Amino acid sequence: MIPVIVLTGYLGAGKTSLLNGLLTRPGTRVGVIINDIGKINVDTGLITGQIDAAESIAGGCVCCLPDSGGLDELLEKLAQPKLRLDAIIVEASGAADPINVDRLLRYGNAPGVRPGGIIDVIDAVQHEHTVDTAAMAPARFTAASLVVVNKLDMLPEKARDAAFARISDRVREANPQVAIVPASHAAIDPQLVFDIAMNEDPSDELPLAAASRAEHDHSHAPHAHAVTVPCPEPADPGALLDLLENPPADAYRLKGHVKLRTGRGTQRFLVNMVGRQPHLQVATPGSDPADDALVAVGVELDEQRVGDRLRTSLQASTAEPSSQSLTRLERRLILSSPAEQRQDVLIDDDESVTS
């Protein structure tokens, strides 16, 4: 399933800049949906990176669509297998309410896609005069999985750390678990958002991508760290679910294929967690069981501690899983599937069974 990542943020906070930064990285096929509230799609013209497929919503706000129909249709178009997209990014208008967007995505019925996180971009200079003016921290942050505190370059150097800390504290009042990164020119490590398939340009790509990358020098972006733990033998589903339901706070993403005991042998699953939102599905066809492993990614990730936690969760299990673990596994699979397919996802003996 293709992850759908939504970019939200108050007007002018830096959403298009962030999108452009992501699109200058080679090797990932990205589709975008641009939403401008004006009649003309201004942002479409501001996109400078490589897009493999695009759709747009102009003249209205994505979060005000009467039902998820409009968005579902666009997602379905972009999820067509022939487009071979690795990720879809929705740039919501500056007026979009992340809570509504989150609801549209969670309860949408577009086949072939899954929620890939909501990024909320904050303008560090304007934030306290525009978005955050009430006594309570803004509710919009409850929907975010990653908050980017942007435009720190526009503050005097000595005021940046304090502004970042103050804004982070307010965001955490509404959403204690959210990942928050500082940024200038909306530069973040793309690993926080989607998988980077390759570090080199494909051989047939024009040198334009390289030139445009040079313009967007992200070397100053806070770096994401990753730890990979192989999963050569089947693990206990309960142990994996304990990890997914209570992941280490510094692991913003968990992803990879794992082998689990299911009571009927071994079955392979694809894990994808963004923020605190776990997603579990039966392994993708063609994936190689020899490569089964879980990767944790995060800014300021404690690789040793997180690695130990993953190793414990993926420990080879010789005992049959408890019925409670199997029920939890089935429930997680159901919660991870689109509403209309929910009856088809129960664990079954199919080609992904390896023993």
Ligand SMILES: Nc1nc2c(ncn2[C@@H]2O[C@H](COP(=O)(O)OP(=O)(O)OP(=O)(O)O)[C@@H](O)[C@H]2O)c(=O)[nH]1
């Ligand atoms: N100095 C500075 N300028 C920035 C930064 N991020 C964005 N900008 C500028 O701020 C303006 C708005 O940035 P965009 O990326 O277009 O913001 P947006 O959130 O897409 O804007 P809307 O679509 O209008 O809501 C542009 O002129 C950017 O070049 C930053 O971190 N520092």
